[in-house]
Amino acid sequence: MTPEPLAAVLEAVRAAGLGTVSLDLTGVRDKAAFMDRCARALGLPDWFGRNWDALADCLTDQGRAPGRLLVVTGWQEYAEAAPQEWIVAQEVFTDAVVYARERGSGLEIVLALGSRA
Template identity: 60%
Template sequence: MTEQSLTAAAAEAGWSAVRLDLAGVRGKSAFMDRCASALALPDWFGRNWDALADSLTDSPALTGGTGGRLLLVTGWQDFARAAPGEWHTAQEIFGEAARQDGALTVALALGPA
């Protein structure tokens, strides 16, 4: 299934869907900037792990659907290679947010971005 077909299927099912493209991201600062942009976070977003954890469950970009919420993470391999510790932390935060908010699904695209 392609990214487009996945997000289209989510929308068809009444889900809100956001793509977080991490292609070219090599560090935490760029990762946080991408998250802020993709998730439509406010300017005062703290760009730290705690702020991201808090924001994932009430992101303006992930509201409006009548069903679940999908965060599709693409191009993450660059970040995982360049900053494995930071990537591990990001995965923990994604997982915890999905566990706490049963409507949130975080999917990692395994193919090219």
């Protein structure tokens, strides 16, 4: 059996006391499915409005964990099916990471090139 490509990274992140979350976008082809997948994977609150602003709010809510690594896998299909939406998703991810860094709260997002994390 081949070890997962990110296994050592995830182990190190967890050993440092930070949380890890996997967001598998395999099969996602539109914004509604993307938002549903985010809601499930990230355990988002009931008030999550399934729009870009609400996702940004949830990603920057650091009351949820002292720091975390979000590993996004299977994103290529969504990027191809809805390229403009994927651009917005990347902007939301980037802005959330920048916001967290400015506050020293430790959010990092990795887009994995392989199929799973």
